[in-house]
Amino acid sequence: MRRLDFLRVFVKYRGDAPIILGPGLAGRELFTILGDDPTVLYNMDMAYAAPLCLGLALSTSLPRVVALEGDGSLLAGLGVLTTVGRYQPPALTIIVLDNEAYGSFGVGEMRTATSAGVDLEQVARSCGIPNTCTLRTLEEAESTLPLALATPGPWVVVAKLEAHGDTDPTFARVPPDVADMGLRFYEALRRGDR
Amino acid sequence: MTAEAHPKPIVNYREEAARLMYDSLRANGIDFAVLLPDTVLHVVNRLFLADSAVRTIVCSREDEGLAIAMGAYWGGKKPVVFMEGSGLGYSGLILARGQVQRSPTLIVASHNTVLGERYNYHAATRLVTQPILDALRIPYHVLHSAEEIPLIVREILVTISGQRTTAAILVPRYIMIQD
Numbered sequence: 465m466r467r468l469d470f471l472r473v474f475v476k477y478r479g480d481a482p483i484i485l486g487p488g489l490a491g492r493e494l495f496t497i498l499g500d501d502p503t504v505l506y507n508m509d510m511a512y513a514a515p516l517c518l519g520l521a522l523s524t525s526l527p528r529v530v531a532l533e534g535d536g537s538l539l540a541g542l543g544v545l546t547t548v549g550r551y552q553p554p555a556l557t558i559i560v561l562d563n564e565a566y567g568s569f570g571v572g573e574m575r576t577a578t579s580a581g582v583d584l585e586q587v588a589r590s591c592g593i594p595n596t597c598t599l600r601t602l603e604e605a606e607s608t609l610p611l612a613l614a615t616p617g618p619w620v621v622v623a624k625l626e627a628h629g630d631t632d633p634t635f636a637r638v639p640p641d642v643a644d645m646g647l648r649f650y651e652a653l654r655r656g657d658r
Numbered sequence: 659m660t661a662e663a664h665p666k667p668i669v670n671y672r673e674e675a676a677r678l679m680y681d682s683l684r685a686n687g688i689d690f691a692v693l694l695p696d697t698v699l700h701v702v703n704r705l706f707l708a709d710s711a712v713r714t715i716v717c718s719r720e721d722e723g724l725a726i727a728m729g730a731y732w733g734g735k736k737p738v739v740f741m742e743g744s745g746l747g748y749s750g751l752i753l754a755r756g757q758v759q760r761s762p763t764l765i766v767a768s769h770n771t772v773l774g775e776r777y778n779y780h781a782a783t784r785l786v787t788q789p790i791l792d793a794l795r796i797p798y799h800v801l802h803s804a805e806e807i808p809l810i811v812r813e814i815l816v817t818i819s820g821q822r823t824t825a826a827i828l829v830p831r832y833i834m835i836q837d
Contacts (some may be wrong), residue, residue, distance in 0.1 A: 509755050512725040515717075519737075522713060523690055526733075543662020543718035551715060623752070646759020650732050 465602055467561060467625045468493045474532075474559065475604045481528035482520070482653065483559075486513040486537035489567050494532070495640075502648040506640055511541030512559050515620045518544060521553040521618075524653075528613060529555050535562040535578045542587065545620070549592030554616040560584050565627040572627035588620035595619040669697065669808070671837040674778040675804035676701035680709075681827075682811035683738055688712070688764070690735035692723040696742040698768035698834050703740055720745025724752045728761040736815075743769030743787030743828065744780075753794050753824060762818050765826035769801045776837075791826055800825035801833050 467490055475497050482503040485491050491506040498504055508516065517531035538545075538560050548556065564579035565572040578584060585598045595617055599605045605623065612619040679702045691706045691714040693699075706714045713735075717723035720741045727737035746753075748765060756762060769780060771788045791798045797817060799810050814825050831837070 509751050511721075512752055512755065515722045515725035516729040516732075519692075519726035519731075520725070520733045521729075522715065523730035523733030541719075541722060544722050546718050547715065547722065610721045641757075643758050643760070646761055648761075650761065653732055655733065 465600065465605070465623065465625050466628065467563065468476045469602055469622050470480050470561070470599075470605055470625060471497060473602060474609060474613075477609045478530065479528060479613060481502045481530045481613065482526065482649070483530045483532055484508050484513040484520075485532040486510065486534050487568075488534045488537070488561075490534065490561050497588065500640055505649045506644050507603040507642065510537045511544075514538065514541065514544045515547070516644060517556060517558070518548055518551075518553060520653075521556040522551060524555075526555055526653075528557060530613070530644075531556070531558045533558060533560050534567065535560055535564065535584065536576045536583060539577055539582070543636040545588050545591040545593065547586075548618050548620075552592075552594075553618050556617050557612050557619040557621065558588075559612075560622045561625055562618065562622050583637075585620065585622045588622075593618050593620050596620045596621070598624060649654040662732070671701045671806065672834055673701060673834055675807070675834050677706060678804055678807045679811070680705040682808045683766075684709070684712070685808075686812050686815045687736045688738045688815075690727065690730040690737040691740065692717050692730075692737065693714070693729045694713060694720050694723060694739035694742070694745060696740065696768050698742070698829055698831050699740050701834065702766070706740075707792075719748060721749040721752045724749050724756065724763060724765075726754070727763040728756050729836065731763060736780060738764045738766060740766050740770075742783060743767045744783040746790040746826075747786035750790055750794070752812075753790070756824050757796065760822040762824045764815060764818055764824050765824065766829060767826055768829050768831065768834075770828040770830055773800065773802075774832045776831070786829065796824050796826060798828055800828045801830060804833055822824075826828050 514531040521529045555632045566574040
Protein backbone atom coordinates (compact mmCIF):
# COMPACT_ATOMS: atom_id res chain seq x y z
CA MET A 465 0.00 0.00 0.00
CA ARG A 466 1.43 3.37 -0.97
CA ARG A 467 1.32 6.08 1.67
CA LEU A 468 -0.28 8.73 -0.54
CA ASP A 469 -3.09 6.34 -1.50
CA PHE A 470 -3.65 5.43 2.14
CA LEU A 471 -3.73 9.11 3.14
CA ARG A 472 -6.37 9.80 0.49
CA VAL A 473 -8.57 7.13 2.06
CA PHE A 474 -7.88 8.56 5.51
CA VAL A 475 -8.88 12.06 4.41
CA LYS A 476 -12.13 10.69 2.98
CA TYR A 477 -13.18 9.51 6.44
CA ARG A 478 -11.44 12.10 8.60
CA GLY A 479 -14.52 14.25 9.08
CA ASP A 480 -13.76 17.35 11.14
CA ALA A 481 -11.09 15.82 13.33
CA PRO A 482 -8.02 17.93 14.12
CA ILE A 483 -4.80 16.18 13.20
CA ILE A 484 -1.30 16.33 14.61
CA LEU A 485 1.25 14.75 12.32
CA GLY A 486 4.70 13.50 13.28
CA PRO A 487 7.87 14.34 11.37
CA GLY A 488 8.77 12.97 7.96
CA LEU A 489 7.71 12.81 4.36
CA ALA A 490 4.08 11.93 5.12
CA GLY A 491 3.52 15.58 5.94
CA ARG A 492 4.38 16.56 2.39
CA GLU A 493 1.86 14.12 1.05
CA LEU A 494 -0.95 15.11 3.41
CA PHE A 495 -0.21 18.74 2.59
CA THR A 496 -0.73 18.07 -1.12
CA ILE A 497 -4.15 16.59 -0.30
CA LEU A 498 -5.40 18.98 2.40
CA GLY A 499 -3.42 22.13 1.77
CA ASP A 500 -2.88 24.70 4.48
CA ASP A 501 -5.60 23.66 6.93
CA PRO A 502 -5.37 25.38 10.36
CA THR A 503 -6.67 22.26 12.10
CA VAL A 504 -3.72 20.21 10.86
CA LEU A 505 -0.44 20.59 12.70
CA TYR A 506 2.39 19.28 10.53
CA ASN A 507 5.90 18.20 11.49
CA MET A 508 5.49 17.70 15.21
CA ASP A 509 8.79 16.70 16.75
CA MET A 510 9.52 13.00 17.01
CA ALA A 511 7.51 11.12 19.68
CA TYR A 512 5.14 13.95 20.54
CA ALA A 513 2.18 13.83 18.13
CA ALA A 514 0.48 11.08 20.12
CA PRO A 515 0.87 12.61 23.60
CA LEU A 516 -0.24 16.03 22.36
CA CYS A 517 -3.35 14.42 20.90
CA LEU A 518 -3.86 12.48 24.12
CA GLY A 519 -3.87 15.75 26.08
CA LEU A 520 -6.29 17.26 23.60
CA ALA A 521 -8.58 14.24 23.72
CA LEU A 522 -8.60 14.22 27.53
CA SER A 523 -9.36 17.91 27.85
CA THR A 524 -12.11 18.62 25.32
CA SER A 525 -15.41 17.32 24.10
CA LEU A 526 -14.09 16.99 20.55
CA PRO A 527 -15.58 13.82 19.09
CA ARG A 528 -12.28 12.82 17.46
CA VAL A 529 -8.62 13.76 17.59
CA VAL A 530 -6.13 12.05 15.27
CA ALA A 531 -2.41 11.51 15.73
CA LEU A 532 -0.64 10.48 12.53
CA GLU A 533 2.64 8.97 13.65
CA GLY A 534 5.40 7.29 11.74
CA ASP A 535 6.65 3.97 13.05
CA GLY A 536 9.98 5.57 13.93
CA SER A 537 8.27 8.40 15.79
CA LEU A 538 6.03 6.09 17.82
CA LEU A 539 8.98 3.82 18.62
CA ALA A 540 10.75 6.88 20.05
CA GLY A 541 7.96 7.36 22.57
CA LEU A 542 6.27 4.00 23.10
CA GLY A 543 5.51 4.84 26.71
CA VAL A 544 2.58 6.97 25.62
CA LEU A 545 0.68 3.81 24.66
CA THR A 546 0.71 2.77 28.32
CA THR A 547 -0.86 6.10 29.26
CA VAL A 548 -3.46 5.79 26.49
CA GLY A 549 -4.27 2.29 27.74
CA ARG A 550 -4.57 3.54 31.29
CA TYR A 551 -6.95 6.42 30.58
CA GLN A 552 -8.87 5.05 27.58
CA PRO A 553 -9.77 8.37 25.88
CA PRO A 554 -12.69 7.54 23.58
CA ALA A 555 -11.95 10.41 21.18
CA LEU A 556 -8.37 9.42 20.38
CA THR A 557 -7.27 7.64 17.22
CA ILE A 558 -3.57 7.00 16.64
CA ILE A 559 -2.71 6.00 13.09
CA VAL A 560 0.79 4.61 12.59
CA LEU A 561 2.19 5.03 9.10
CA ASP A 562 4.43 1.98 9.29
CA ASN A 563 6.80 1.73 6.34
CA GLU A 564 9.38 -0.10 8.48
CA ALA A 565 11.91 2.63 7.73
CA TYR A 566 13.18 6.04 8.73
CA GLY A 567 11.82 7.48 5.54
CA SER A 568 13.77 10.70 5.39
CA PHE A 569 16.93 8.78 4.55
CA GLY A 570 16.25 7.31 1.15
CA VAL A 571 14.01 4.48 0.08
CA GLY A 572 14.09 2.13 3.03
CA GLU A 573 17.80 2.50 3.58
CA MET A 574 17.52 2.92 7.35
CA ARG A 575 15.10 0.35 8.74
CA THR A 576 13.11 0.62 11.97
CA ALA A 577 12.54 -2.16 14.48
CA THR A 578 9.18 -2.97 12.86
CA SER A 579 11.18 -4.34 9.91
CA ALA A 580 12.65 -6.88 12.33
CA GLY A 581 9.29 -8.05 13.60
CA VAL A 582 8.21 -5.54 16.25
CA ASP A 583 4.43 -5.54 15.98
CA LEU A 584 3.04 -2.17 17.02
CA GLU A 585 -0.55 -3.40 17.02
CA GLN A 586 0.35 -6.08 19.56
CA VAL A 587 2.27 -3.53 21.62
CA ALA A 588 -0.81 -1.34 21.70
CA ARG A 589 -3.02 -4.28 22.61
CA SER A 590 -0.63 -5.28 25.39
CA CYS A 591 -0.94 -1.76 26.75
CA GLY A 592 -4.67 -2.29 27.19
CA ILE A 593 -5.88 -0.48 24.09
CA PRO A 594 -8.90 -2.49 22.99
CA ASN A 595 -9.42 -1.21 19.45
CA THR A 596 -6.45 -2.08 17.28
CA CYS A 597 -5.90 -3.28 13.75
CA THR A 598 -3.24 -3.69 11.11
CA LEU A 599 -4.14 -2.63 7.59
CA ARG A 600 -2.27 -4.05 4.61
CA THR A 601 -4.49 -3.07 1.68
CA LEU A 602 -6.56 -0.09 0.59
CA GLU A 603 -9.65 -2.30 0.76
CA GLU A 604 -8.93 -2.94 4.44
CA ALA A 605 -8.41 0.79 4.94
CA GLU A 606 -11.74 1.55 3.26
CA SER A 607 -13.58 -0.85 5.52
CA THR A 608 -11.81 -0.09 8.82
CA LEU A 609 -11.05 3.65 8.86
CA PRO A 610 -14.75 4.66 9.02
CA LEU A 611 -14.94 2.70 12.29
CA ALA A 612 -11.62 3.87 13.67
CA LEU A 613 -12.51 7.51 13.03
CA ALA A 614 -16.12 7.46 14.23
CA THR A 615 -16.65 4.83 16.91
CA PRO A 616 -15.48 5.16 20.52
CA GLY A 617 -11.77 4.54 21.02
CA PRO A 618 -9.03 4.72 21.83
CA TRP A 619 -7.94 3.25 18.53
CA VAL A 620 -4.49 2.33 17.28
CA VAL A 621 -4.43 1.64 13.55
CA VAL A 622 -1.19 0.35 12.05
CA ALA A 623 -1.04 0.92 8.29
CA LYS A 624 1.69 -1.20 6.66
CA LEU A 625 3.10 0.88 3.81
CA GLU A 626 5.71 0.68 1.10
CA ALA A 627 8.88 2.58 1.80
CA HIS A 628 9.39 5.21 -0.87
CA GLY A 629 10.71 8.75 -1.12
CA ASP A 630 9.13 10.19 -4.25
CA THR A 631 6.96 12.77 -2.49
CA ASP A 632 5.38 15.86 -3.93
CA PRO A 633 7.76 18.82 -3.45
CA THR A 634 5.01 21.39 -2.78
CA PHE A 635 5.31 21.11 0.97
CA ALA A 636 9.06 21.57 0.87
CA ARG A 637 8.67 24.77 -1.13
CA VAL A 638 5.92 26.27 1.05
CA PRO A 639 6.16 24.70 4.48
CA PRO A 640 3.71 26.00 7.06
CA ASP A 641 5.64 27.93 9.68
CA VAL A 642 5.90 26.05 12.97
CA ALA A 643 5.11 29.09 15.13
CA ASP A 644 2.19 30.15 12.92
CA MET A 645 0.82 26.62 12.90
CA GLY A 646 0.77 26.43 16.68
CA LEU A 647 -1.11 29.69 17.06
CA ARG A 648 -3.56 28.94 14.24
CA PHE A 649 -4.21 25.44 15.57
CA TYR A 650 -5.03 26.85 19.00
CA GLU A 651 -7.22 29.61 17.60
CA ALA A 652 -9.08 27.24 15.27
CA LEU A 653 -9.88 24.93 18.17
CA ARG A 654 -10.99 27.87 20.31
CA ARG A 655 -13.24 29.21 17.54
CA GLY A 656 -14.78 25.81 17.19
CA ASP A 657 -13.71 25.32 13.60
CA ARG A 658 -13.55 21.70 14.66
CA MET B 659 -8.46 14.30 51.95
CA THR B 660 -5.54 13.94 54.36
CA ALA B 661 -2.35 11.91 54.51
CA GLU B 662 -3.91 9.84 57.30
CA ALA B 663 -5.93 8.00 54.67
CA HIS B 664 -2.73 6.44 53.33
CA PRO B 665 0.07 4.30 54.77
CA LYS B 666 2.61 6.35 56.72
CA PRO B 667 5.21 7.75 54.30
CA ILE B 668 8.89 7.10 54.88
CA VAL B 669 9.62 10.81 55.13
CA ASN B 670 8.08 13.44 57.38
CA TYR B 671 6.08 15.72 55.12
CA ARG B 672 5.13 19.30 55.81
CA GLU B 673 1.48 18.77 55.01
CA GLU B 674 0.66 22.46 55.37
CA ALA B 675 3.12 23.42 52.62
CA ALA B 676 1.69 20.84 50.24
CA ARG B 677 -1.82 22.06 51.03
CA LEU B 678 -0.74 25.63 50.37
CA MET B 679 0.63 24.65 46.97
CA TYR B 680 -2.51 22.72 46.07
CA ASP B 681 -4.87 25.47 47.29
CA SER B 682 -2.90 28.17 45.47
CA LEU B 683 -2.88 26.28 42.18
CA ARG B 684 -6.59 25.54 42.38
CA ALA B 685 -7.47 29.10 43.46
CA ASN B 686 -5.67 30.42 40.40
CA GLY B 687 -7.53 28.23 37.93
CA ILE B 688 -5.38 25.14 37.43
CA ASP B 689 -7.83 22.56 36.12
CA PHE B 690 -5.64 19.89 34.49
CA ALA B 691 -2.62 18.16 36.00
CA VAL B 692 -0.03 15.70 34.76
CA LEU B 693 2.48 14.07 37.06
CA LEU B 694 5.17 11.52 37.43
CA PRO B 695 5.50 10.67 41.13
CA ASP B 696 8.27 12.38 43.04
CA THR B 697 9.26 12.22 46.71
CA VAL B 698 9.29 15.95 47.37
CA LEU B 699 5.94 16.64 45.69
CA HIS B 700 4.23 13.44 46.81
CA VAL B 701 1.61 15.06 49.05
CA VAL B 702 0.77 17.70 46.44
CA ASN B 703 0.36 14.93 43.88
CA ARG B 704 -1.87 13.02 46.25
CA LEU B 705 -4.12 16.06 46.77
CA PHE B 706 -4.56 16.51 43.03
CA LEU B 707 -5.31 12.83 42.49
CA ALA B 708 -8.02 13.08 45.16
CA ASP B 709 -9.66 16.12 43.54
CA SER B 710 -12.40 14.94 41.23
CA ALA B 711 -12.77 18.43 39.75
CA VAL B 712 -9.31 18.24 38.17
CA ARG B 713 -8.31 15.73 35.51
CA THR B 714 -5.00 14.40 36.80
CA ILE B 715 -2.98 12.14 34.55
CA VAL B 716 -0.08 9.96 35.67
CA CYS B 717 2.26 9.82 32.67
CA SER B 718 5.05 7.39 31.88
CA ARG B 719 7.83 9.94 31.30
CA GLU B 720 8.12 13.64 31.90
CA ASP B 721 8.53 14.76 28.30
CA GLU B 722 5.40 12.81 27.41
CA GLY B 723 3.67 14.53 30.34
CA LEU B 724 4.64 17.97 29.07
CA ALA B 725 3.25 17.12 25.63
CA ILE B 726 0.00 15.92 27.23
CA ALA B 727 -0.23 19.20 29.16
CA MET B 728 0.40 21.25 26.02
CA GLY B 729 -2.36 19.33 24.26
CA ALA B 730 -4.64 20.13 27.19
CA TYR B 731 -3.73 23.80 26.85
CA TRP B 732 -4.89 23.64 23.23
CA GLY B 733 -8.03 22.03 24.58
CA GLY B 734 -8.71 25.10 26.70
CA LYS B 735 -7.32 23.91 30.03
CA LYS B 736 -4.92 25.59 32.42
CA PRO B 737 -2.41 22.80 33.05
CA VAL B 738 0.32 22.06 35.54
CA VAL B 739 2.99 19.34 35.29
CA PHE B 740 4.56 17.94 38.46
CA MET B 741 7.89 16.17 38.19
CA GLU B 742 11.25 15.55 39.75
CA GLY B 743 13.75 17.96 38.28
CA SER B 744 15.46 15.07 36.53
CA GLY B 745 12.49 14.95 34.18
CA LEU B 746 13.54 18.26 32.71
CA GLY B 747 16.60 16.44 31.47
CA TYR B 748 14.35 14.39 29.21
CA SER B 749 12.31 17.36 28.13
CA GLY B 750 14.46 19.83 26.22
CA LEU B 751 12.88 19.24 22.82
CA ILE B 752 9.23 19.35 23.85
CA LEU B 753 9.87 22.40 26.02
CA ALA B 754 11.47 24.11 23.03
CA ARG B 755 8.59 23.13 20.76
CA GLY B 756 6.13 24.51 23.28
CA GLN B 757 7.97 27.82 23.34
CA VAL B 758 8.12 28.06 19.53
CA GLN B 759 4.46 27.23 18.99
CA ARG B 760 3.40 29.05 22.20
CA SER B 761 1.57 26.28 23.99
CA PRO B 762 2.60 26.96 27.58
CA THR B 763 2.24 25.06 30.82
CA LEU B 764 3.24 25.55 34.42
CA ILE B 765 5.88 23.15 35.73
CA VAL B 766 6.28 22.45 39.43
CA ALA B 767 9.49 20.49 39.86
CA SER B 768 11.58 19.37 42.79
CA HIS B 769 15.30 20.04 43.05
CA ASN B 770 17.44 23.00 42.06
CA THR B 771 21.07 23.97 41.77
CA VAL B 772 21.76 25.52 45.15
CA LEU B 773 19.37 24.77 48.01
CA GLY B 774 19.07 21.66 50.13
CA GLU B 775 20.53 19.01 47.84
CA ARG B 776 21.71 16.54 50.46
CA TYR B 777 21.87 13.27 48.49
CA ASN B 778 24.63 12.67 45.96
CA TYR B 779 22.36 10.41 43.90
CA HIS B 780 20.62 13.61 42.88
CA ALA B 781 23.84 15.00 41.46
CA ALA B 782 22.74 14.51 37.84
CA THR B 783 19.23 15.75 38.63
CA ARG B 784 20.71 18.92 40.08
CA LEU B 785 22.86 19.40 36.99
CA VAL B 786 19.95 19.36 34.52
CA THR B 787 17.05 21.00 36.33
CA GLN B 788 17.95 24.67 36.14
CA PRO B 789 20.38 24.51 33.19
CA ILE B 790 17.67 23.17 30.86
CA LEU B 791 15.38 26.03 31.83
CA ASP B 792 18.22 28.53 31.51
CA ALA B 793 19.19 27.20 28.09
CA LEU B 794 15.67 27.65 26.76
CA ARG B 795 15.16 30.94 28.57
CA ILE B 796 12.15 29.53 30.35
CA PRO B 797 11.44 31.65 33.42
CA TYR B 798 11.45 29.98 36.82
CA HIS B 799 11.47 30.74 40.51
CA VAL B 800 13.18 28.73 43.24
CA LEU B 801 11.00 28.77 46.36
CA HIS B 802 12.70 29.99 49.53
CA SER B 803 9.83 29.48 51.94
CA ALA B 804 6.35 27.97 51.96
CA GLU B 805 4.90 31.36 52.84
CA GLU B 806 5.69 32.72 49.39
CA ILE B 807 3.79 29.95 47.56
CA PRO B 808 0.47 31.85 47.10
CA LEU B 809 2.19 34.95 45.71
CA ILE B 810 4.53 33.03 43.42
CA VAL B 811 1.79 30.77 42.04
CA ARG B 812 -0.48 33.71 41.33
CA GLU B 813 2.16 35.82 39.65
CA ILE B 814 3.83 33.06 37.65
CA LEU B 815 0.44 32.14 36.20
CA VAL B 816 0.00 35.80 35.25
CA THR B 817 3.28 35.59 33.35
CA ILE B 818 2.34 32.30 31.67
CA SER B 819 -0.96 33.75 30.51
CA GLY B 820 0.37 37.18 29.59
CA GLN B 821 3.47 36.01 27.78
CA ARG B 822 2.30 32.58 26.57
CA THR B 823 5.49 31.10 27.94
CA THR B 824 6.04 27.96 29.93
CA ALA B 825 7.36 28.73 33.41
CA ALA B 826 8.47 26.71 36.40
CA ILE B 827 8.43 26.74 40.17
CA LEU B 828 11.34 24.78 41.65
CA VAL B 829 10.74 23.32 45.08
CA PRO B 830 13.70 22.58 47.38
CA ARG B 831 13.27 19.52 49.58
CA TYR B 832 13.06 21.49 52.84
CA ILE B 833 9.89 23.26 51.65
CA MET B 834 7.90 20.04 51.63
CA ILE B 835 9.87 17.68 53.93
CA GLN B 836 10.97 17.98 57.55
CA ASP B 837 14.31 16.12 57.86
